[in-house]
Amino acid sequence: ETGVTQSPTHLIKTRGQQVTLRCSSQSGHNTVSWYQQALGQGPQFIFQYYREEENGRGNFPPRFSGLQFPNYSSELNVNALELDDSALYLCASSLDRVFYGYTFGSGTRLTVV
């Protein structure tokens, strides 16, 4: 059984650019959630995808968008990057929307300069 895999592990972007982060969910999991963890803070919920549909969104602007594919992998896209977008982005997968257990990936460290 494979865990959650995120890529890339580190990324440096310039303010105003666009970035795509990727997540492969754990085998058998059909739900993917994305979290942003700023330095010194707890993770904050961005959004969740269940069977390719967005299933809830946190307090993030529309320039944060996502996709889930038929194999349940997912992408997080951020447009018009701002310095405050610098953070660790975590992906978590689970089976169905009901909590049976979230498995987190190791995250993507995004630095915006």
Added chain:
Amino acid sequence: AQSVAQPEDQVNVAEGNPLTVKCTYSVSGNPYLFWYVQYPNRGLQFLLKYITGDNLVKGSYGFEAEFNKSQTSFHLKKPSALVSDSALYFCAVINGGATNKLIFGTGTLLAVQP
């Protein structure tokens, strides 16, 4: 609104001594509570959860947590700390509803001295 509070930014304990990391919560309805651990530049590792049943929950690496409904607390404990337990610990609660998103506390840094 659901929330989690971790009142201590840092907890210091000597190796071999018992440790406690505190967490209080505020939710409407029944809480689903979790503890995660994070090592430097890593993702979150699941330690334990409380859904229902016994108030004392046992988890990974010798950790346990006690659910106290009257005090709305879910403190993490370990009888004998190891230096390797030094890490950042997060308490979290499920908010219920269709999304079941995790709401995290701000984290507590555990430092175990040899």
